[in-house]
Amino acid sequence: MFQFDRQKICLSIGALLLVLLPLLASLAGEPYLVSLFSRILIYALAAASLDLILGYGGLVSLGHAAFFGIGAYVVGILSFHDFEESALIAWPFLIPGSDSALVAWPAAIFIAALLAVFVGALSLRTSGMHFIMITLAFAQMLYFFFVALEGYGGDDGLSLFSRNTLPALDLGDDTQFYYVCLTLLFAFLYLSARLVKSPFGMVIRGCRENEKRMQSLGFPTFRYKLLCFVIAGAAAGLAGALNANQVEYVSPGLMHWTRSGIILIMVILGGSGTLYGPVLGAAAFLLLEEVLSIYTEHWMLYFGPALILVVLFARHGLYGVLVGKEKRHG
Amino acid sequence: MLLVIEQLLNGLQLGVTLFLMSAGLTLIFGIMRVINLAHGSFYMIGAYVAATVAARSGSFLLGLLVALPAAALVGMLVEIVVLRRLYKKDHVDQVLATFGLIMFFNELTRVVWGRQPLFMDVPSWLSGSVELIPGIPYPSYRIAVIGVGLLVAVFLYLMFTRTRIGMQIRAGASNRSMAGALGINIKLLYTLVFGLGTMLAGLAGVMAGPILAVEAGMGESILILTFVVIVIGGIGSVRGAFIGALLVGMIDTLGRAFLPAFFRLFLATAHADGVAASVASMSIYILMAIILVWRPKGLLPAHT
Amino acid sequence: MAEPLLRIENLCKSFGAVIACRDLSLEVAEGEVHALIGPNGAGKTTLLNQIAGDLAPDSGRIYFNGQEITHLPLHRRAHLGLARSYQITSVFPNLSVAENLQLAIQAHQGHSFRFWRRGLSDPQLCAELELSLERVGLIKRADDLAGNLSHGEKKQLEVGMALACKPKLLLLDEPMAGMGPGGTVEMHKLILQLKRQMTVLLVEHDMDAIFALADRITVLIYGEVAASGTVDEIRNNPIVRQAYLGEEDEPC
Incomplete structure (x- = not known):
């Protein structure tokens, strides 16, 4: 039972550090850290959502940034119309823009989920290499x-006039925004931890192991995988909405396939199929990027080969090293 | 009508370039069952080497002659050092490692050649234009590209149907264990196929050099189109790649050329151009989606 | 005569030049243990695959419980009461033994679109899981990963999963192949237990087991039914003796 405790201890310390971070940052006189860690939390949410389908479902999606990007664009476009006081849709009924998080964020989740239904329904007809190429192609x-x-800035993207509004909170304040991100990440991790242990989660894990066998047991596996894909896409959409708020800018670059690749790297770096690992992976990747780019402009020259070495020789992820077990979580 | 023919030729030119990319990659996918994202890097290497040699020596042909073996050699080296270790791993490992290769090669070109794109001149003896059909002048260089692409297609066809190594490669693509049982040196075959694939990618890069800017990351935009071609044609099938490449080349080119006019028929001009640009940029993916619904394994899958 | 539980009419299946099923017709009556024997390559597993839905036949029809199932997808057949075990064991290696069985029970319970509570908080599922573990004799190994089981234990788990679906017809593909003598005895006992509870279609090479367990036997040779009848009829059938049982003298 020692290892179980070790996992709990690690998680508690991690959670505590994240909760206290704004305080630590101001003590250290580095308020910039708060916004860096907001970014980490946002990517952690995207990576954890990818882990649901990658780590538990065994589906290697190389198009996850599409959901991230569409979530960001929903926030961007709603805010654009709100600022211009023009209608998003004029007919058959009027839909105005909005700068309220209570409108924009659920909309981002919903539109991302809708996109995931479309992409998933087509790409889940295939598997393996096909699935990778098709998710990649749809994201592109x-x-x-x-x-x-062009109406929404085309290649140049779209600047937000300001962050979204929430009753009683000021999202423009970096610390308050940080805590909103943290709350949403914790909520998603808790829901996902329940999900992977539920009967539904068992079916998803069974599909990763042997889909044909699941079908001969009587599971219409396509529906289960599709729903899982949609849940992951919706959560990535929320992450995108948060990202749009943080940088107050959206652009097509958010959906570029290299970003899908980076989210995938975060999952694997942290440990796939562990849910908390991707959070660690996101932190490690973004901090590493931050530090390496201080020393050299060409940090990818070193990161690329390092990534290859990690793949070839150390495949258990940071979470596995930290918690000290190779067995998948749950 | 003139415009249609010109655009058809443009489509054909994009099509044969895509064929050069996808013929090698579909074999790599089919035979080694490895997902290789770094194929575009060899396209980029071909273009950079050719641009540099051509600029120094003033000879496009010399650039081409140096670039092809360079792309093949780098390809075989990468196969021996990295790819070979990935064949038995999960797809996700292959994705990550080849993604690492892309990062490395892109950054390496930035270190060696700088961030400014290189420009490659069309060789003087191909700089004019030819009237293939009376009244329609078309750049000679683009005709040469089409010619080279079709020649390669014929060469590959002969190689796969007439030569021993071609048969071995086909045997490997449709049944790996069978190829092993036939006493084929699998390791060597894999390295050769990889080298052949990267050389074709390098050739595509050289030929694209005078048409596009030679810059870091140029391989990725064509890589995605190559994936679409392979998905449409079926993994492991060179014939499928040929059909898919021409389809994608034509639809992409014709869509961009004629959709604006089409949408102007029933939309205001400013609006029509925007809609047309969006639809045109998505047209090949829509094609892919339709083919997927109809035939999830592509038009001519090599494995059944 | 009552409608048989499984009726196969004129089934054909070929892989290129290899014909695995040649105009094959077969009936399995409710409640019997029906054994399928034949030399290697006779098309036994291919037939099983077509009944279960892993493979689509080229032509012909399959009726189960009076309903045509020829073109039904795998999971729909499972819901009608068909379950199978595979010749090459296909348990879920990275899930525990209990989780493997839990999935099979979930499959039988209907949909699994339940997202919140752990599966094991469902008392009915728990009870059935206990029963399943006991039936295949794996209670002590409930929390071990299925991938760490011995070959024989995997086979038992495999059959246990098929049973947890509470099928009307159980398709068993060489349940005793590769098992030690102890395992064979266990499996023998298990099938004997099932005998009055459900219909079993059994593919097996162990002739002693077949003669002891089966009610009826069908002999397949080159994708065709060479003979079909009761155990005694088959034992005395000259074609069978010549074509198949004659080979039994050879050491395995």
Whole structure:
């Protein structure tokens, strides 16, 4: 039972550090850390959502940034119309823009989920290499769509006039925004931890192991995988909405396939199929990027080969090292 | 009508370039069952080497002659050092490692050649234009690209149907264990196939050099199109790659050229151009989606 | 005669030049243990695959419980009461033994779109899990990963999963292959127990086991039914003796 405790201890320390971070940052006189860690939390949410389908479902999606990007664009476009006081949709009924988080964020989640239904329904007809290429291709399709969409800035993207509004909170304040991100990440991790242990989660894990066997047991596996894909896409959409708020800018670059690749790296670096690992992976990747780019402009020259070495020789992820077990969580 | 023919030729030119990319990659996917994201890097290497040699020596042909073996050699080296260790790993490992390769190669070109794109001149003896059909002048260089692409297609066809190594490669693509049982040196075959694939990618890069800017990351935009071609054609099938490449090349080019006019028929001009640009940029993906619904394994899958 | 539980009419299946099923017709009556024997390559597993839905036949029809199932997807057949075990064991190696069985029970309970509570908080599921573990004799190994089981234990788990689906017809593909003598005895006992509870279609090479367990036997040779009848009829059938049982003298 020692290892179980070790996992709990690690998680508690991690959570405590994240909760106290704004305080530590101000004590250290580095308030910049708060916004860096907001960014980490946002990518952690995206990476943890990818882990649901990658780590538990065994589906290697290389198009996850599409959901991240569409979530950001929903916030961007709603805010654009709110600022211009123009209608998003004028007919058959009027939909105005909005700068309220209570409107924009659920909308981001919903639209991302809708996109995931479409992408998932097509790509889940295949598996393996096909699945990787198809998710990648659909994400690029969306990327080029937004590049061509001149009305919303095209290639240049869209600047937000300000962050979204929430009753009683000021999202423009970096510390308050940090705690909103943290709350949403914790909520998602808790829900996911329940999810992977529920009967539904068992089915998803069974599909990763042997989908044909699941079908011969009587599971219509396509539906389960699709729903899981949609849940992951919706959560990535929320992460995108948060990202749009943090940087107050959206652009097609958010959906570029290299970003899908980076989210995938975060999951694997932290440990796939562990849910908390991707949070660690996001932190490690972004901190490493931050530090390496201080020393050299060409940090990718070293990061690329390092990534290859990690893949070839150390495949258990940071979470596995920290918690000290190789067995997948749950 | 003139415009249509010109655009058809442009489509054909994009199509054969895509074929050069996808013929090698589909074999790599089919035979080694490895997902290789770094194929675009060899396209980029071909373009950079050719641009540099051509600029120094003043000879496009010399650039081409140096770039092809360079792309093949780097490819075989990468196969021996990295790819070989990935064949038995999960797809996700292959994705990550080849993603690492892309990062490395892109950054390496930035270190060696700087961030400014290089420009490659069309060789003087191909700089004019030819009237293939009376009244329609078309740049000679683009005709040469189409010619080279079709020649390669014929060469590959002969190689796969007439030569021993070609048969071995096909045997490997449709049934790996069978190829092993036939006493084929699998390791060597893999390295050769990889080298052949990267050389074709390098050739595509050289030929694209005078048309596009030679810059870091240029391999990725064509890589995605190559994936679409392979998904449409079916993994492991060179014939499928040929059909898929021409389809994608044509639809992409014609869509960009004629959709604006089409949408102007029933939309205001400013609006029509925006919609047309969006639809045109998505057209090949829509094609892919339709083919997926109809035939999830592509038009001509090599494995059944 | 009552409608048989499983009726196969004129089934054909070929893989390129290899014909695995040649105009094959077969009936399995409710409640019997029906054994399928034949030399290697006779098409036994291919037939099983077509009944369960892993493979689509080229032509012909399959009826189960009076309903045509020829083109039904795998999971729909499972819900009608068909369950199978595979020749190459296909348990879920990275899930525990209990989780493997839990999935099979969940499958039988209907949909699994339940997202919140752990599966084991469902008392009915718990009870059935206990029963399943006991039936296949794996209670002590409930929390071990299925991938760490011995070959024989995996086979038992495999059959246990098929049973947890409470099928009307159980398709067993060489349940005793590769098992030690102890395992064979266990499996023998298990099938004997099932005998009055459900219909079993059994593919097996162990002739002693077949003669002891089966009610009826069908002999397949080159994708065709060479003979079909009761155990005694088959034992005395000259074609069978020549074509198949004659080979039994060879050491394995």
